Amino acid sequence: MxxxxxxxxxxxxxxxxxxxxxxxxxxxxxxxxxxxxxxxxxxxxxxxxxxxxxxxxxxxxxxxxxxxxxxxxxxxxxxxxxxxxxxxxxxxxxxxxxxxxxxxxxxxxxxxxxxxxxxxxxxxxxxxxxxxxxxxxxxxxxxxxxxxxxxxxxxxxxxxxxxxxxxxxxxxxxxxxxxxxxxxxxxxxxxxxxxxxxxTLQDCVAKHGSPELSDALRRLSAEAELGRAWRKQLEDGLVALGLSLDLGASEQTLRKAAAALDDGQLQAWKAALDRRAAERYGGGPQLVRTQGSGKDDEAYLI
Structure with missing residues (x-):
């Protein structure tokens, strides 16, 4: 160049x-x-x-x-x-x-x-x-x-x-x-x-740190990567729930709103949507197995 x-x-x-x-x-x-x-x-x-x-x-x-x-x-x-x-x-x-x-x-x-x-x-x-x-x-x-x-x-x-x-x-x-x-x-x-x-912190440790600090930084980086993956999974779940419950917002709007929240707020909103989805759609199987029936699948036969 x-x-x-x-x-x-x-x-x-x-x-x-x-x-x-x-x-x-x-x-x-x-x-x-x-x-x-x-x-x-x-x-x-x-x-x-x-x-x-x-x-x-x-x-x-x-x-x-x-x-x-x-x-x-x-x-x-x-x-x-x-x-x-x-x-x-x-x-x-x-x-x-x-x-x-x-x-x-x-x-x-x-x-x-x-x-x-x-x-x-x-x-x-x-x-x-x-x-x-x-x-x-x-x-x-x-x-x-x-x-x-x-x-x-x-x-x-x-x-x-x-x-x-x-x-x-x-x-x-x-x-x-x-x-x-x-x-x-x-x-x-x-x-x-x-x-x-x-x-960056990585450059600082590489230039001035010790092997122990380098190992600690690698562990922190790995944990941070897991945290980012968990956060993405939580945001994806929230967006999917928001769309299924027809909240009146597009996927792009939901993703932008989710990205603006801290972890605690994101979890609270996701939990609220989980409760609303359970109320609307119910939970568990439609047929419950009768205790003590002979065959394992007998309770589910119509």
């Missing part, structure tokens, strides 16, 4: 009237074009990165919404003193090679404090960026299961395909940061929070 090596920053300078209006939506005191320096930044894309992870293409529009208004800092140091910029607009762009990327426009104030930063941006020194965000799901690109619950591992090749963790379901966006070496080759991305907390 061809990888673009350029950094995350694009054209910079004074904002036009439309951009200035968006900037002033975040300012308490109206700013003028002369007091603001704007630049475009490539936040992230859906290509594989150096950690053998990639963002799901479908997640980028939601990430674009979450990153609007977020701050720009340096080296992912979460400190008010390190805040240097703010994103005022975002856009998902489809590129010529078919990849999608998340572009943002950010601004800094033309102050004495920011003079060196603006000079570094103009001079191509401050060029690479990285983002901090939280993703709700990481799935294996080989089998589609939640990453860490299957036998596949990031970076390994299976039948000619490199395993990746595909990140989806954006939960929150924290910041973007100027960094020296980003995780993504084109823009640079760290996926969650700060200081590398984007790794």
């Amino acid at each position: 061809e990888i673009r090596k350029e950094g995350g920053l694009r054209g910079a300078g004074a904002p036009d009237e439309a951009r200035l209006a968006k900037i002033n939506a975040y300012a308490r005191t109206p700013l003028t074009a002369e007091t603001v320096y704007c630049f475009r930044v490539r936040l992230c894309d859906d290509r594989p990165d150096r950690d053998f992870e990639r963002f799901d293409t479908a997640a980028l529009p939601r990430m674009a919404e979450l990153f609007c208004g977020k701050t720009g800092i340096c080296d992912h140091q979460w400190s008010a003193d390190r805040q240097v910029a703010r994103i005022f607009d975002t856009q998902v762009v489809r590129e010529d090679d078919g990849a999608s990327c998340l572009m943002a426009e950010a601004y800094v104030l033309r102050t004495e404090r920011n003079a060196d930063l603006i000079a570094d941006i103009e001079g191509g020194i401050k060029k690479e960026v990285s983002v901090g965000c939280a993703m709700g799901q990481a799935r294996c690109s080989i089998c589609g299961e939640p990453y860490g619950t299957c036998a596949h591992r990031k970076g390994a090749v299976y039948d000619g395909e490199t395993c990746l963790a595909v990140l989806s379901e954006p939960l929150d966006a924290y910041e973007f940061s100027f960094v020296a070496v980003p995780a993504q080759r084109a823009a640079g991305v760290t996926k969650a929070g700060k200081e590398g907390y984007g790794m």
Whole structure:
């Protein structure tokens, strides 16, 4: 796969009237074009990165919404003193090679404090960026299961395909940061929070854990798989009962409702439907065997 090596920053300078209006939506005191320096930044894309992870293409529009208004800092140091910029607009762009990327426009104030930063941006020194965000799901690109619950591992090749963790379901966006070496080759991305907390529990145990912790994690993963199977069986049973009792909802609606419940609520609803089905259809055989009859099947003969 061809990888673009350029950094995350694009054209910079004074904002036009439309951009200035968006900037002033975040300012308490109206700013003028002369007091603001704007630049475009490539936040992230859906290509594989150096950690053998990639963002799901479908997640980028939601990430674009979450990153609007977020701050720009340096080296992912979460400190008010390190805040240097703010994103005022975002856009998902489809590129010529078919990849999608998340572009943002950010601004800094033309102050004495920011003079060196603006000079570094103009001079191509401050060029690479990285983002901090939280993703709700990481799935294996080989089998589609939640990453860490299957036998596949990031970076390994299976039948000619490199395993990746595909990140989806954006939960929150924290910041973007100027960094020296980003995780993504084109823009640079760290996926969650700060200081590398984007790794999964499985990766954490593999990197920092002991053989005992690895064994315990495997047992927990196996138990979790049994729990998911039990949950699916319960949801399937509830949907089947709902359809047979003609509750007035489609299968899709019933499945969506069942998926939104926690385990206790799901069991309670299933039990209520079981009782209603028993009342409607009755239970047990229509003919009851007479005690003490001669033949085993005599009571059932008509």
